[in-house]
Amino acid sequence: MQLRNKPEILSPCGNFEKLRFAVRYGADAVYLAGKQFGMRTASDNFSDEELKEAIDFAHSHGVKVYITANVMPRESELEAFGEYISFLGKIKPDAIIVADLGVLSLVKEKAPGLEIHISTQANTVNSRSCRMFYELGAKRVVLSRELSLEEIKRIRSEIPEDLELEAFIHGAMCVSHSGRCLLSNFFVGRDANHGACAQPCRWEYHGDGLHADIFEVKRPDIHLSALENERGTFIFSSKDMCMIEHIPELVDAGINSFKIEGRVKSAYYTAITTNAYRTELDKYFADPEGYSFDGTALTELESVSHREYCTGYFFDHPMQNAQITKNGGYIKEKAFLATVERFDAETGRAYLIQRNKAVCGDEAEIITPGGCARKFILEDMQNEKGEPIESAPHPQMIFSVKMPFDVKVGDIIRGK
Numbered sequence: 001m002q003l004r005n006k007p008e009i010l011s012p013c014g015n016f017e018k019l020r021f022a023v024r025y026g027a028d029a030v031y032l033a034g035k036q037f038g039m040r041t042a043s044d045n046f047s048d049e050e051l052k053e054a055i056d057f058a059h060s061h062g063v064k065v066y067i068t069a070n071v072m073p074r075e076s077e078l079e080a081f082g083e084y085i086s087f088l089g090k091i092k093p094d095a096i097i098v099a100d101l102g103v104l105s106l107v108k109e110k111a112p113g114l115e116i117h118i119s120t121q122a123n124t125v126n127s128r129s130c131r132m133f134y135e136l137g138a139k140r141v142v143l144s145r146e147l148s149l150e151e152i153k154r155i156r157s158e159i160p161e162d163l164e165l166e167a168f169i170h171g172a173m174c175v176s177h178s179g180r181c182l183l184s185n186f187f188v189g190r191d192a193n194h195g196a197c198a199q200p201c202r203w204e205y206h207g208d209g210l211h212a213d214i215f216e217v218k219r220p221d222i223h224l225s226a227l228e229n230e231r232g233t234f235i236f237s238s239k240d241m242c243m244i245e246h247i248p249e250l251v252d253a254g255i256n257s258f259k260i261e262g263r264v265k266s267a268y269y270t271a272i273t274t275n276a277y278r279t280e281l282d283k284y285f286a287d288p289e290g291y292s293f294d295g296t297a298l299t300e301l302e303s304v305s306h307r308e309y310c311t312g313y314f315f316d317h318p319m320q321n322a323q324i325t326k327n328g329g330y331i332k333e334k335a336f337l338a339t340v341e342r343f344d345a346e347t348g349r350a351y352l353i354q355r356n357k358a359v360c361g362d363e364a365e366i367i368t369p370g371g372c373a374r375k376f377i378l379e380d381m382q383n384e385k386g387e388p389i390e391s392a393p394h395p396q397m398i399f400s401v402k403m404p405f406d407v408k409v410g411d412i413i414r415g416k
Helices: 016-024 048-060 075-091 101-110 127-135 149-157 183-188 244-252 267-286 296-301
Strands: 008-012 029-032 064-068 095-098 116-118 140-142 164-172 205-207 213-216 219-225 240-242 257-260 336-344 349-354 363-367 374-377 379-383 398-402 412-415
Touching: 008 016, 008 267, 016 029, 016 048, 016 267, 029 048, 048 064, 048 075, 075 101, 095 101, 101 116, 127 140, 127 149, 149 164, 149 244, 164 244, 164 267, 244 267, 244 296, 257 267, 267 296, 267 363, 267 412
Parallel strands: 008 029, 008 257, 029 064, 064 095, 095 116, 116 140, 140 164, 164 257
Antiparallel strands: 164 240, 205 213, 213 219, 336 349, 336 412, 349 398, 363 374, 363 412, 379 398
16 A cells, blocks of 8 residues: 655644643644734744744754744735845745745845645635646645545645645535634624634624514524525634544545644644544554544544534535534633643652643543653642642642642643
């Protein structure tokens, strides 16, 4: 069996803490943004100095850094955008992710050595677009989420071999066409295309009982038409994508980079999703002929905050497989209790930094990079002075517990 080259695991990083977790839990590359010109203003993002530190940190661990600069700038923003690109050219990330042709030309002018990736915001859905971006200097195209695996295979067969394809394989999907949504601007004046989406697709809507109209419960005077035409109707709250059970198909389609959505999600989310896809991809490449999915990685992914999972557009149109949510609600993630700061192998004590309240006697699980959850009981809890305690209720407090097995610095402890 001849395998394609091993895809990279590309993880989201909304701040430096998430970057550390992504690196520790197996990311080959991360994507992040500065304080301006990125598509996720709700995440902390990185100052100019932090961008330099992030690149140095990731590179010291053999991990690539892609900077998102994928907004569609107005005329008044072009000068500042050019200055920002010049700065990126000096600190040398591994690539810049852009969506606008004008920005692409700015990159070639201001930072000619910087690798260019075309954002999913460009809505690339065919091979001619891919080849055009390639001729303009792009090294990679992040494909639109609305493509099926068969369409991706066809695109792969029609483009240069050295043009890389990246695809989202996990996380939230947009109700509109990969971010081109106008509802946020319409309702509250927040521009989705500048990273300020208010996510009105997640709000609660009702029909008026008289017409084919719907309204949002807090805005009953604003009615929206829900008529269906020959192309279907538009659905609001989509399920989350999860392709962990389909690693072989993703590899076979010729995707070079497996992208996980979620820069605004928690550090725990970053660690668990990265670890799940890292582990499953490595397992497949270790023995492709004998590989079978055992469900362990999916169990891990069920532990993070998410909406009901589906396979997106990869196998069929969401409407053909009831791929829509009933209420748009999140399934909450397990409590992130602590991380291991130090482990004393002689005494078997793990010294922890608290993230959420931990109680002596409770069941817990520990997650180590490359492995699955191991269960244990929080026993013999002590504070920093070595005094017995019944719980660790204070944020960032140092406490220790007796462990039944060895653990490593940075391991995650979560509630059962």
